[in-house]
Every structure is written in C-alpha cells, then in structure tokens.
Amino acid sequence: MALIEIKGVTHAYKTASGPLPVLNDLNISVPEGGFTAVVGPSGCGKSTLTRLIAGLMKPDTGTVMLHGKPVTGPRATVGMAFQNPVLLEWRTILQNVLLPLEIVQTKLTRAEQQDRARHLLSLVGLSGFEDKRPSELSGGMRQRASLCRALIHQPEVLILDEPFGALDAFTREDLWQTMHKVKEKEPFTGVLITHDLRESIFLADQVVVLSGRPATTQYVLDVQAEGPRDLDHLYTAKSADQLATLRHQIAVAQGRASEGDAA
C-alpha cells in the first residue's frame, strides 16, 4: 500500500469573484520510502497540494490518505521546507534545528536531542555553524539548516516546496547531492515541488506533471533510478529522453502543444 495516497482531490479557493478551482480530480500515489517530484506550470496549485498533504487544509472533495488513513489535520509525522528557509533570526542554527522538538513529543533527552541536531548539521555540511545566527549564513547554508529542522523529529513524510528555487545553479547542484546523502542516512518518504525538470529527475524516482489550473494529474514519469546518483546521471541518453518528455508535457500543460505532437 502506498504511504501517501491522493485520490480524486478537487479543491477551489473562495475569492471575491467566485470560487477559483485549483485542483481537479488529482491522483498521486507515493510508496513508502519513495521520492515523488511534482512539476507543472506556475500557479497550477502545487503549493496547495503540499498544504493538503501536511493537513493544513482539507480538500473540497476526494481524500488524502497516509498509511491508508485519511488526513484530518496537522500531524507531527510531517517535516516541511520551503523556498524561503524561514529560520528564526533570534535563535542560533542549533536552536532553530531543535524547534520542532519543542512541539512534538519526543523520548529523547535534551542531550540526545542536541546530539541528533549536531549529527544532522554535520550530515549537510554545517558542522561548526551550530552557534551562528541565520543572518551570518549564506542562502545555501540557511536552506541546509532548514532541511535539518524539517528532519529533526524523524518525520515519515518530508514535504519540500521548491526549497532550492532561490539558489544559484552551483549551490543547487551541491544541495541535490546533499539530499541524496541525507535520504540514505535518514530515510523518509518525500514529495518535492519544483520548477526545475533536471532537479526532478535527479532527485526523485517518480515525476508527476500537473496540468494548468485547475490542476489534474496529466502525466507520471518513472525515472527508473533509485537512491543516490551523481551529476553525470543527468547527461545520460535516458535522462535526455526523460527531460524531453517532461518538457513536452509542460508545454502541453501550458497549452503550447497538444498531446499528439511529437516530443
């Protein structure tokens, strides 16, 4: 059974000029330990999707299930990271990473919590920055710290809403590799919202293409790769084919090409 099961989800926002449908009969299934990337034209409701999975919102119709149980509200088994690292500036990096443990029940002692935070920080390459303030770190480093905070309470599901979107290309590729390292050491089931097709096939094992608003599941790509891969993976013939397919699907979603056109 899939860990995350999104079935026939339809959702509309209430606006002054009537309901604005954003999701229409959306179906996504993510197996336990899987990593699914969601791509689609901007404004197609990708962020709405993350809020539904996190239990911050309820769909109008359809169900979002975790372990076969419908999601009714926020749960402590979710970790989130956004494009904006939203670190608390009055806290040190270590205190920022520890924040979720102040909310979530934990069996760890204070010392064990700190050890775990330090371990995560070293995993993403932030050893020695534990006592720095967020304002003393670069954008990439802040995003790494934000990732540690999302993982500190060992969530089952990690929701990443364009976490690398605001970084420069080199930093981004660096973080992609960090992600693989983290997933190997700290297993989670991931949902990644992104605009970057290369990122989607480099990190995920399944890529879901959403259509334009209201978004529905337009295409699902099996990346046919699991676990860590290096950057060369992006330059194989298979990856080139997959990228061409995804690009075509995005063009269809944007209404620039029709389904029948050659990719």
Add this chain to the structure above:
Amino acid sequence: MNALTSRAFLAPIIAVLVFLCLWELLVWANNWPNYVMASPSDLPPAYAKYWELFIVMGWQTLWRTVVGLILAVIVGVLIGMVMGFSRIMRDALYPLLVGFNAIPKATVVPIVALLFVGQHDFNTVLIAFMISFFPIAVSVSIGLSTLEPEYRDILRALGASNMTIFRKIALPKTLPEFFGALKVAVTLAFIGTNLMEIVSPHGRGLGALFDSGKTNSDYPLMFAVLIALAFLGIVLYYIVVWLERTFAGWADRQV
C-alpha cells in the same frame, strides 16, 4: 574602553556642547535680554536656586510618564494583537484608531480635566497613555499581520496551537517593530504628561514648574525646565534602547 565605544559616548557629548555654545553665542550676538531668550549660562543659577523643586517635580513627571507608557504598552500590544490576528478587527478598528489619534490631545486635556476633576495624577497618566499607545498598536498589528505564512506553517504542520505559534514566532519576530514604536511613544508620553501639567490649575510636575516660571516671568526657570524635560526624555529613550539591545539585539545586523 576601545575606540568605538569612546566614540559612541564622546560624539553625542561633543554635539551637546557645540549646541550649547551656539545657543550662548546666538543670545550674546543678538544681545537678547532674558525675557526674549535665556542663554545656557543663565541655567545653572536657576537649577541651583530651585534644585529641590526640580527633583520633586521631575520625579512626578517621570513616574507619571512611565506609568502612562506602561499602560500604553499593555493596551497598545493588546489592540495590536487583536488587529494583527483578525482581518475583520483590523478593518473595524483602523478608522476609529486613526480618527482618535488625529484629535489633538491638547483639546482632550480640558475634557479629561473636567471629567475627572481633581484626579490630577490619574488625568496626567491618562493623557500620557492616550497620546502614546497608537504607534505601539499600529506597529504590533503590522508586525503580526505581515508574518509570512511559512513561519506559521512550520509549526502549524506539527500541530502547534495558535498560542504556541504566537509565543515562539510571532511575538519575538515583532519585537524590532515594537521597540521602534516604543522609541516614538516615549517622547510622545512626555508631551502628554506635560500638556496636562501645564494646562490644569494647581498642577504638579515639571509642567507646573514651567507654568509658575511663566507666571513669575522667571525666564531662565522656564528654559531650565525645558532642558530638564529634554534630559529626562533622553534618559528614558536610552533605557528603551538598552531594552531593545537586550531583547531584540539579534535584529541589529551591525554587530
């Protein structure tokens, strides 16, 4: 004391001395008599003659200003919280608050004085409060309403209550704006206190001392009161700066 801190202390002191010299020079060059404008050299005799009054009256002004300010902080933060968290309350209260703030407080002074006749301490604190809560309410409400939703989401997604989110994120994040407003409120509260002290008969505090200087045509005394008020204002202002450094020092990127 290193070069930086000595600069931080010496620069304002030198600025004050230069200001006093220019003032003295201005009066001297124009050959103004005391009833036009007193000069800094007239002030020490005035302080020496009335030092007991300055201490007693200064204390009255100070404590009533501080009490008014504390009330302004409590009420201002509460109003700010209500407006910051509720869109409806923000829409409902803003015109009322702006209208209230647009009324010159000098016109409210006689109304308050008539409303609570003889309650001089209470009236003074009330005016100090009324004049200074507005910037605090506005800044807290803006600080809370402009909190990026992601900040709320990282804790809400874990099942945190609104109170926890307020305590751990919204409150500390609003502190820099709050202290910015408090710096404005400090000087406003002094204006409020003195309005009441000057206007109401048989008043107390430095305002009343100013008024008696006016009645007795003791011009150096009037100027001495003004300088004493400025001094108290500076002292309170720097207390706020110290509090800001202690509680919201993280917002200062210069250190």
